[in-house]
Amino acid sequence: MIKPGVDLRGLCPQMVLAYCIAQTIFQEKAGVPCVITSGSDSKHGPNSLHYQGKALDFRTRHLRPDQVHPIFTALKQALGAQYDTVLEEDHVHCEFDPKEPEKSEDA
8 A cells, every 4th residue: 555645756676576575564464554654755864765766664553563573573584685674663664775786697
């Protein structure tokens, strides 16, 4: 689900994949949809990856307190090291931010 007013223009394919994974985890762990609350819209820090289409925020306020950490942990594990997944007060922030250089085709 997408909160009304969320702008997804310029979203990179890696974030589409992250949302598909998040949707599955929210359903499996809590039986609720994963709701995107922010894409390239809203106000974020000046260097935020939201403005590059490389970050999404997922709502957590519709979860019971005992559901939040299992969902966050499963999402962080499923997405792996190329994503930064951060539990904020009222959402999970997820961004595609690989730290290692891209591998060449010759490797």
